[in-house]
Amino acid sequence: MKTNQFMELALEEARAAGARGEVPIGAVVVLDGTVIASSGNRTRELNDITAHAEVAAIRMACEALGQERLTGADLYVTLEPCTMCAAAISFARIRRLYYGAEDPKGGGVDSGVRFYAQPTCHHAPEVYSGMSEVQAAEILRGFFQGKRD
Numbered sequence: 001m002k003t004n005q006f007m008e009l010a011l012e013e014a015r016a017a018g019a020r021g022e023v024p025i026g027a028v029v030v031l032d033g034t035v036i037a038s039s040g041n042r043t044r045e046l047n048d049i050t051a052h053a054e055v056a057a058i059r060m061a062c063e064a065l066g067q068e069r070l071t072g073a074d075l076y077v078t079l080e081p082c083t084m085c086a087a088a089i090s091f092a093r094i095r096r097l098y099y100g101a102e103d104p105k106g107g108g109v110d111s112g113v114r115f116y117a118q119p120t121c122h123h124a125p126e127v128y129s130g131m132s133e134v135q136a137a138e139i140l141r142g143f144f145q146g147k148r149d
Contacts, residue, residue: 006030007098007132010076011139013040013053018143020045025140027053027077029061029070029094036073037061053077054085058092069093078136080129083108086115090123097125100136 006028013026017040028038037060042051054077061070074096075089081099086108089097097109108115109127116124 004132006035006074006076007078007100009035009038010053010078010100011132011135013038014078014136014139017041017053018139023140024143025053025077025079027057027075029057029073029075031061031065031070031073036064050084052082052085054081055088058088058094062092071095074098075125076131078132079103079140080107080109080111082106083113083115089125090116090121093123094125096128098128098131100130100132101140102129102133 010026010028013028014024017026018024022041022044026040029036037057039053039056039060041053042056043049054075058070061073062068070092072095075094076098078100080101080103081089102111104111106112110129115121116127
């Protein structure tokens with residue numbers, strides 16, 4: 001699969017999350033060109049504020065591999081990760097982070113605290129932003145517009 005196809009899978013997870021009434025964010029973990037985990041947000045479903053798409057996908061990937069670190073793995077997510085998720089990505093030793101839409105209000109990578117630029121950050125992945133940004137933003141806008149109607 002190609003990079004764009006992995007982000008398309010993340011977008012599918014986001015749409016599925018939105019259909020479940022969750023904020024529509026999706027994440028996919030890839031290792032050696034193979035998807036090893038994917039998830040959308042599950043905070044409401046699980047009554048767990050930490051069940052963001054990124055954390056859920058990282059948990060699944062670690063379980064699938066039987067290890068706590070994901071060295072060499074890449075993460076594709078539809079929205080810029082928040083600070084909590086940025087920290088989880090760092091602790092999991094994700095190699096590359098690809099994200100879609102920026103989150104000026106809640107993002108922790110290129111917005112807000114810029115977690116990976118902090119001297120206390122032990123591991124910073126390579127970050128590639130703006131992948132499928134328009135589609136990711138449209139999914140979010142549509143979801144929240146539907147809540148206002």
